[in-house]
Amino acid sequence: MGDGVSVNGTVEPGWEPVRAEFEVFVAAEEVSPEAQLAVHHHGKRVVDLYAGESTGADTLSGVFSLTKGAAHLVVALLTQDGVLDLDRPVSASWPEFTGDGKERLTVRQLVAHQSGLINADEGFDYDEIADDAVVAARLARQKPYWEPGTACGYHAFVIGALTGEVVRRVTGRSLQEVYEERIRAPYGLDLYLGMPQDYAVQGRWEPVLEMLPTPAQLAAQADAAAPPELLPVAFNLHREPPMDLVAYANHPRVRALGPASAGGIGSARGVAALYAAAISGLGDRAPLLEPQTAAEFARLQSAGEDRVTGEPDHFGLGFERQPAVGPRAFGHSGAAGGQGFADPATGVAYGYTRRRFGFPGGLAPENAGLTAAVLEVARGL
Template sequence: MGVNEGVTVDGTVAAGWEPVREEFAAAVAAEPHSPEAQLVVHHRGRRVVDLWAGEDTDGETLSGVYSITKGAAHLVVALLVQDGVLDWDRPVSAYWPEFTGDGKERLTLRQLISHQSGLINTDEGFDYDEIADDALIASRLARQKPFWEPGTAYGYHAFVIGALTGEVVRRATGRSVQEVYEERVRAPYGLDLYLGLPASEEGRWKPVLEMLPTPEQRAAQAASGPLPDLLAVAFNAHREPPMDLIVHANHPRTRELGPASAGGMGSARGIAGLYAAAIGAFDGRAPLLEADTVAEVARLHTPGPDAVTAEPDHFGLGFKQQPAAGPQAFGHSGAAGAQGFADPVTGVAYGYTRRRFGFPGGAAPENERLTAAVLEAARAV
């Protein structure tokens, strides 16, 4: 029995979705510390699950969602390709002439957005102010020697991919990816997922909370030893002192600038709404993405192991594969445990957040059980 056995789950579910509420309550109860979590699901454009739990979290709470941000930023890239402004198979250097040397000039946008550039960080890394500044990151990476020959391997560009793809957006449109996202996606749909938190929303923001692993988890972490070299570089842990992920998410510059790799602030409502708008009619509007675009961004582009994380078969175009949801689903996770995805087959759009940083990080394990409950309910209604 978890210490949260008596925690209250608030919110609503539509008829037929009660098993999702039960699974959410079980996941929260099993935690040794309150995860301060939210879960929202849309089904074919209708919100059918809207739940939250925790001592200091409600359905309106906004917090750092880490790499969920990549999904928002790369939805913008997909929209611009769909519009004909960008071309997946055009060299990045055609948009960004300074992106050259060491094989960078041959890299296409398709390869860049699927984490194949080798530019996972600079040799010296970034401090907290710098890693919140996408323009600064892009300018430094344009001069950086890649950690592998571009286009010959792939590996997670954890804190820089949004700066790289965002610079392509800026060169092609004259607008930052944050500005295009605000104008084309967030504002029209009223989404609580921000790339740059307005001052008017600061009152709803709550910090990401520290990881509190069990003694057994601490022992396992200690036994695993230091991070592998490329993993440390990609997560900005190769500098002294190593970057603290929680400090990054809670940093005022991160909230202000909304770096496109991992600096978004939002809620499960915002995440689920983003993916609902991507694949289906939402809020009286047509889907953002056409069926062919959805199929292309979801299609596996990186077979084999990730050179940074060692995960297999990792990426489509800017989005992660979603094996628990199905082969046509696409989305992204966030370091504290968040998860967002769309599945065009079932019409499900899923958003999950937790403010308590889960162990060991990445998509929290309860997402698999929650996803299974959601898909079962979707197929039954």
Template sequence: MAGDVMGVTVDGTVAAGWESVREAFERFVAAEPQPPEAQFVVRQHGRTVVDLWGGEDTDGDTLSGVFSLTKGATHLVVALLAQDGVLDLERPVSSYWPEFTGDGKEALTLRQLVAHRAGLIGVDGGFSYEEIADDAGLAARLVGQKPYWEPGTEYGYHAFVIGALTGEVVRRVTGRSLQEVYEERVRAPYGLDLYMGLPPELEGRWKPVLEMLPTPAQAAALVAGGPMPELMRVAFNAHGENPMDPVAYANHPRVRALGPASAGGVGTARGVAALYAAAISGVGGRPALLEPATAAEVARPHTPGTDRVTAEVDHFGLGFERQHAVGPEAFGHCGAAGGLGFADPATGIAYGYTRRRYGFPGGLAPENGPLTAAVLKAARGA
């Protein structure tokens, strides 16, 4: 069912009782100064109850870069391997990866690594686009880097490298890349439209992430905020001679082809919502991937205090971002263009929101607040 909102088409369907969620989505689209090219999907107890999209050149099947929504898939793989007993979160990383030594790295546990406590947020001089697309190459460079703080003592968002670090542990233990384990254990069996490495035959569905120019008020606020803090510059690969443009990163053909596990995934909101539904409820008759105890563990707070990179407070569970606006059992991850994915075992909700038009200035987009509130209200009513 299509509707025209201030000249921008909003299309898709909602189940009975979820009409208020469509209204919240339409209000957001109408208020945007540029078409957001957004997709929004919600599942409850595995069943799709919201499937909407809004824009001039985006439909429900459009694939695009999803940035750090990819981390949801990455951390799910780590959680599964820990649940299976293949990985022991209390073992030192160096017991799996012998080269991971020096400057305190040898004492860091896998649990601490996954919780962004390594201090290896980047490398001196930064990475090129070609380098940052290759997780194995990232790991080889990071292992020789002096940490930006003493490993294990503090935490900070390892924005573009956490998947390479945890992925190297996965490779050492299983003999397979994290991307291969994800494909075999999660994506293919559950039919998820979320890829770490876009198959060539799906290139026809791919469309690029779009720039969003700030309004004059947004530009003034950015200038007033001052320069980016140094650790944030390092973590977001903006400290070298050629600072990385995140939109160019997402659209780079090598990133799209290799699917780096930190932020290089390609997918749809349907794929993101189905990922979290697979985690807690199951999809298409297949059982939930996570046992209740594992789901509780990944949501449990692992990082009290302030994130040294982003200044967020009590930021992470076990890799996943805590979902303070949802509840203590929820876990998920946002993406730089503004998207969000999460699971909430308390309500059975799996939420997937993506946008191709990069939301200024980047990170969790504000519309997720009213959208999440509308979803929770409808879910509790249902």
């Protein structure tokens, strides 16, 4: 790489192939990706790598939809506790959620991105989309973009507000509060839904950086097929001016409130530890999820093509399915290129973040090689 950024950090004995793959990726980048990679194996951190001019092992930044992993772990935990009934109508706990077929939608269908409420017709400005309560109240009055429960489509910036309102109605606490009390604080996770007023955390925050595509990448994008019709709506690009994803992640109100769809602040360490806590436990703390709960949330819920992204058979319950990893794996990617997942079959919990927005956005291609290297070592062990 032209600017000479090196790979730093450590790997446990036997995990050197993962470091080698990370080094190959970083060396091939035109500019520093400002990336972090962390992996747990059966609860123990075995990979802890980073590369960047202003990115350390404990640097925090906006993680976009990696946030959905934390949000839906709350939903899974409350379902396991019997507090949430997935097959109960949403309107049973949220009476205002009615009209245009919304009253028939179940919590299961809502969590599986089937409500059709991918955005408001007029969209949201930054202050509004940062506040899950504002988003939920407006969407309760919004006509869905398809009949609820009949199709699946990625609710990119609103799913956390919708499921979070159900959480608030049945617990009396916001999804962010439940996450902090039941998951983040007990397990000491460096992944926050709302940045604390604490310099020990705030002093480690660095902004998400703009993507810097090469001429060849821009040419390839120009030749690509047109995106599905509803994709700009779901990503809040249909309003004027369109929402800028980098500005969203760096917005002070987004950082402060931690909207549960895409407003989390964290590191790869935090993402990997979240998934390790889910399936393996951390330190002397037991796993958050029982095996049957993890299996239920990983299982395909919406067969067929996603109305927003065009991807087939993509979602379990809130989590993205991980067919390249295994049938029991579950996780979520982020717009800047990051990825997080848990694989109960191998005991792997994976967290990858990048502060420099990858081109063209969404799951960054380097995750394929990194994931393959991680799984090869884990299966060999």
